[in-house]
Amino acid sequence: MRNNDENAAVGDVAMIDACPDRPSTNERQTKLFFSSDYMEGAHPAILERLLQTNMEITAGYGLDKYSQSARAKIRSACDAPEADVFFLVGGTQTNATVIDALLRSYQGVIAAETGHISTHEVGAIEFGGHKVLTLPPHNGKLAAEDVERCLESYRADENRDHMVMPGMVYVSQPTECGTLYSLEELEHLSSVCRAHSMPLYLDGARLAYALACPENDVTLPDVARLCDAFYIGGTKCGALLGEAVVIPRAGYIPHFFSIIKQHGALLAKGRIAGIQFDVLFSNGLYDEIGEVAIRAANRLRAALAENGYKLAFHAPTNQIFVTLQRDQASWLAEKVEMAFWENVDDEHVVMRIATSWATRDEDVDALVEVLGAGA
Numbered sequence: 001m002r003n004n005d006e007n008a009a010v011g012d013v014a015m016i017d018a019c020p021d022r023p024s025t026n027e028r029q030t031k032l033f034f035s036s037d038y039m040e041g042a043h044p045a046i047l048e049r050l051l052q053t054n055m056e057i058t059a060g061y062g063l064d065k066y067s068q069s070a071r072a073k074i075r076s077a078c079d080a081p082e083a084d085v086f087f088l089v090g091g092t093q094t095n096a097t098v099i100d101a102l103l104r105s106y107q108g109v110i111a112a113e114t115g116h117i118s119t120h121e122v123g124a125i126e127f128g129g130h131k132v133l134t135l136p137p138h139n140g141k142l143a144a145e146d147v148e149r150c151l152e153s154y155r156a157d158e159n160r161d162h163m164v165m166p167g168m169v170y171v172s173q174p175t176e177c178g179t180l181y182s183l184e185e186l187e188h189l190s191s192v193c194r195a196h197s198m199p200l201y202l203d204g205a206r207l208a209y210a211l212a213c214p215e216n217d218v219t220l221p222d223v224a225r226l227c228d229a230f231y232i233g234g235t236k237c238g239a240l241l242g243e244a245v246v247i248p249r250a251g252y253i254p255h256f257f258s259i260i261k262q263h264g265a266l267l268a269k270g271r272i273a274g275i276q277f278d279v280l281f282s283n284g285l286y287d288e289i290g291e292v293a294i295r296a297a298n299r300l301r302a303a304l305a306e307n308g309y310k311l312a313f314h315a316p317t318n319q320i321f322v323t324l325q326r327d328q329a330s331w332l333a334e335k336v337e338m339a340f341w342e343n344v345d346d347e348h349v350v351m352r353i354a355t356s357w358a359t360r361d362e363d364v365d366a367l368v369e370v371l372g373a374g375a
Contacts, residue, residue, distance in 0.1 A: 032336040032367050037206065037318060037356035043238040043289065046279045050240075050272070058271050061257075062087050067274025073281035074232065074244055079221035084247040086260060087273035091116075091205045093265035094231050094243045096124045099168070101259045102199045102229065103130050107167025109201075110147055112137035114176050116203060128263075131164045139313065140177030142169065144188035151196055169193050172203035173218065174210045178315030183217045190226035202230035208237035208357070209318040212290025224248045234276055238289045238357045242273035289357035293318040296355040296364050303368040307375035312341070312350045320353040328374060335370050 033039060041047070058064035071085040088094045095117050099109050108131035111118050117125050118132045125132050135146045147169055154160055169189065174180050181189075193200040202223055210216050223230050224246060234242040247253055260266045267273055280286045297318045304311065304322060312321040321341055324332065329349050332338070339352040353367075 032363055032370065034353045034355065034359075034363075034367060035337040035339045037209075037293065037354045038236045040356065040358040042240040042276070043279070043285070043357060045285060046239060046276050049275055049279050053271070053275060060268050060270055061266060062270030062274055064271040064274055066271050066278050070244070070274045070276075070278035070281060073278065074246060077220050077281055077286075078224040078246060078248070080224040080246065080248045082248075082250045083224065084250050084252070084256065086245045086247075086256060087267065087270060087277065088231075088243050088245055088260060088265040089241060089267055089273075090235055090265075091203070091231075091233065091243055092121050092124050093263060094245060095121065095170075095203060096128050097260055097263040097265050098201055098229055098231070098245060098253075099125055099130060099170070100128045100263065101253045101256060102201065103167045104165075105129060106165055108133045108164040109168050109170050110135060110142070110150060110166050111170040112140060112142050112175070114140050115142075115170060116172055116176050116205070117170055119176065130167075132170075133164065133166055137175075137177075140175035140179040141181055141185065142171055142189065144185070144192045147189065148192050151192075151198075166198070168199040168201055170201050170203065172205065173223070174206055174213075174315075174317040174319075177313065178317045178319035178321065179313075180210055180213060180216050180316065181218060183222055186218055186222065186226050193228075199228040200226065202227045204231050205233040205243070206236050206318065207231075207233050208286050208290035209293050210290075212287060212294045213317050214294075215316045228252060232277075232286075234273070234280065236356070237286065238280060239276040240272075242267075242276055244273075244277050290318075292357050293355045293359060296359040296361075297353075299364050300353060300355070300367060300371075303371050307371050309371065309375065312344075318355045320355075321350055322353065323348055323350050332370065332374050335374075336367060 067087060074085050075081050075083050088097060103109065109125060110133045113134040114137045118134050135142060135150060151166055154166055171181060190200050229245065229247050232244040232246065297320055300320055310323045312323045315321055323344060325347060326349055329351055341350040341352045343349055
């Protein structure tokens, strides 16, 4: 059974505490930390801007000038000049809020069995009154053909009035498994959804790492063109906290501001999120953040291959999933924090290595050396 990102620290292969605090200098000398991509605070440019503006008096709830500037920059980056843009506090709140806003009380959301809302949000969607309708994944992804069959099956069932109606489709880019939807795959999903008048929603918690990946062919304007709602992740991509929800067609979700507040996902000091996204979408910083993580991950993938490690599956973004013998995993756990992913059998376990915007070259060098010694 997979454990979520929050349960990332591992010792002796069994899970111990949740993600530890940022390690002290002495700890960093003895142990490496590659368990998740939000262990650090925020990019220095964000902290500097927050400090510069700290004593200013601004309007609340995202009505300040910094949030307005961030919205304008995001609209430009998405080539969606009329889009509604809202800033929410975190990923789970964002998914729960958007999904609840898009669905009727009798509807559910289609997602891959491995999708984040299905596996790693503690039933937050169900807690809000909506069922997650899961379909088998293909490398972590939904197939448009499977969605079509699901809808046809529902409509052909004479008992459908007693069943949860599929009401929208959820995907993430990258997926929970670090894989990527191609532009063709996303276009096909969008086509199926629009043929059935059903919203397509994209979770972009790690979107910076998808956009920076050389294997990716999906742009922000593509996402805005093909999806009815999506969010641009900040928490895992250089911000202290916060996600930017983009609704390409203005007014598509009426009264969404009020719905956000109902869900406890609205910051009274909205400028805290606005300033962060204003910085992230200035001078190419969001692109740069993703590139740092991808370069580090590619170096580690090369080192794993060179030392004979077996990858559990191909994941080209900032998450690397490696199959280890249990004694090998225990030895590595003494030197590096990785995230437990799943048990394979009595002898093997899959662990995840994650890089981020804050991954340092010297830490990658050190992990390469450890991987060589543990091969």
